[in-house]
Amino acid sequence: MIYSHILGTGSYLPAQRVTNNDLAERIDTSDEWISTRTGIKARHIAAENEKTSDLAVEAARRALAAAGTDAEEIGLIIVATTTPDMQFPSAATMVQHKLGINGCPAFDIQAVCAGFMYALTTADAYIRSGMANKALVIGADIFSRILDWNDRSTCVLFGDGAGAVVLSASEQPGILASRLHADGAHLDLLKVPAQMENGRISGSPFVKMDGQAVFKFAVKQLSAVADEVIQAASYTPEQVDWIVPHQANRRIIEATAKHLGLSMEKVIVTVDEHANTSAASIPLALDSGIRNGKIRRGQTLLLEGIGGGFAWGAVLIQY
Ligand code: ACO
Numbered sequence: 001m002i003y004s005h006i007l008g009t010g011s012y013l014p015a016q017r018v019t020n021n022d023l024a025e026r027i028d029t030s031d032e033w034i035s036t037r038t039g040i041k042a043r044h045i046a047a048e049n050e051k052t053s054d055l056a057v058e059a060a061r062r063a064l065a066a067a068g069t070d071a072e073e074i075g076l077i078i079v080a081t082t083t084p085d086m087q088f089p090s091a092a093t094m095v096q097h098k099l100g101i102n103g104c105p106a107f108d109i110q111a112v113c114a115g116f117m118y119a120l121t122t123a124d125a126y127i128r129s130g131m132a133n134k135a136l137v138i139g140a141d142i143f144s145r146i147l148d149w150n151d152r153s154t155c156v157l158f159g160d161g162a163g164a165v166v167l168s169a170s171e172q173p174g175i176l177a178s179r180l181h182a183d184g185a186h187l188d189l190l191k192v193p194a195q196m197e198n199g200r201i202s203g204s205p206f207v208k209m210d211g212q213a214v215f216k217f218a219v220k221q222l223s224a225v226a227d228e229v230i231q232a233a234s235y236t237p238e239q240v241d242w243i244v245p246h247q248a249n250r251r252i253i254e255a256t257a258k259h260l261g262l263s264m265e266k267v268i269v270t271v272d273e274h275a276n277t278s279a280a281s282i283p284l285a286l287d288s289g290i291r292n293g294k295i296r297r298g299q300t301l302l303l304e305g306i307g308g309g310f311a312w313g314a315v316l317i318q319y
Contacts, residue, residue: 004020004124004135005174006319008071010062011163011287012035012055013274020156021099029152035272039250040099043159043275046301051085053094055162056140059283062093067166069134071099074166076132077106077185078113078123080279082308083146086110087196095138104132109119111182112190114306115139115279120122120165120303120315126167136317138164139279146192148206157248158207159275164282173318176300179225180313189213190308218252223259224303227315230260235300237261242295242314246305247271247281256304268294275284278307 001139020031034040046055056079064071093108104133111118116139123135140162147155167174189210193203220247230237237260245253247270256269268289270281277284282303289295299319307314 001171002128002169003172003174004127005170005172006317007065007166007168008065008067008289009163009165009283010064010066010285011161011284012058012062013161013284014046014050014055016043016047018045020236023156025154027150027152033249033268034156035297038157039269039271040275041272042219044161046145050142052083052142053098053141055089055142055160056095056138056164057098059140059162060099060136060138063136063164063166071101073134074101074136075104075144076123076126076135077104078109078117078119078135078137080109080111082110082115082139082278083111083142087120087252087254091140094137096186103155111307111311112309113248113276114277114305114311114313115307116282117178117313117315118180119306122315123167123176123179124175124178127167133169135167135275136164137167138162139281139283141278141280143276143278144208144309146205146207147209150171151206153211154193154207154209157276160283161274161278161280163275163280163287165283165286167311176235176316176318177229178315179229179232181225182311184309186217186310189217189310215249215252217310218248219255221310222252222256222304222306225312226256226260226302229316230302233316237277240287240298240302241266241302243267244282244286244289244303246303247274247285262290281305300312
């Protein structure tokens with residue numbers, strides 16, 4: 001049996017760290033409001049000259065180093081992003097070029113905060129079908145550029161960053177099961193409505209969100225998809241060593257852990273320091289858990305995420 005085995009992970013956060021108190025100096029908010037409702041204390045914000053592909057390539061280089069893999073060995077590059085450098089070409093082709101390689105398929109996946117679940121599942125299908133031997137799967141976003149910094153209901157929630165994973169075909173276990181879903185009926189709950197047409201941008205180029213509706217939908221669907229992927233692998237929640245969730249809001253994370261009957265001791269939490277980095281959030285949390293020694297080889301990891309669309313999914317992995 002061929003698995004997609006995680007050889008190595010890497011991540012990158014822009015240098016500038018912005019705390020809740022920094023934001024409170026600029027808009028009508030407070031550290032108390034943000035941290036009690038979301039668990040967020042700080043976020044990193046990309047420098048003016050940094051693009052999504054720059055963040056992605058840094059994370060990729062660190063993942064390749066951790067994997068002991070040369071860029072030339074990579075046979076597939078997928079970048080999950082909602083904020084590519086430009087309308088086209090894809091961020092993935094830019095990453096490929098910056099890594100000094102060419103020829104292998106490279107493309108972006110757009111599933112907003114669920115992007116990394118979609119990208120990982122797609123790469124797994126390539127590997128298990130023999131279409132790729134080693135894949136670079138990246139989640140990277142610069143949400144700070146699609147936020148209205150005068151809208152306190154959204155701008156306090158997000159940050160910038162990138163995370164990456166090198167997958168290899170292996171007889172050693174890796175991805176055990178994946179489940180993806182989408183329901184386009186909920187378009188209006190979370191979107192950036194802007195459209196680029198005829199040389200003009202029509203509609204707002206900033207994130208619009210119905211926070212309470214997103215909260216309820218996220219808790220319901222993340223719990224359901226977590227159950228589904230665990231059952232698909234014939235596992236039980238007790239066999240999960242770590243939940244590595246999308247880091248949007250600590251209360252959403254707690255609700256999913258509670259639903260599975262798992263304590264917060266078994267959850268990798270980075271939302272306090274990273275805020276919501278969209279497609280980057282799960283691989284950033286994964287890399288953080290691995291590098292700080294919490295996640296160890298052989299352990300079972302449940303990754304899960306949800307984002308605009310809605311699109312959501314979960315992946316069960318033996319690391
Ligand atoms: N600082 C201070 N006050 C604020 C702020 C702020 N940053 N933002 C809103 N408020 C005020 C509102 O104006 C409102 O004031 P009012 O009662 O005088 O009208 C009050 O706080 C309550 O606002 P609500 O929106 O009802 O606050 P709620 O308790 O629902 O929390 C939040 C808002 C944190 C956005 C919550 O709904 C949430 O976390 N939703 C999930 C959204 C999410 O995670 N989105 C990420 C993208 S999707 C994803 O990744 C899953």
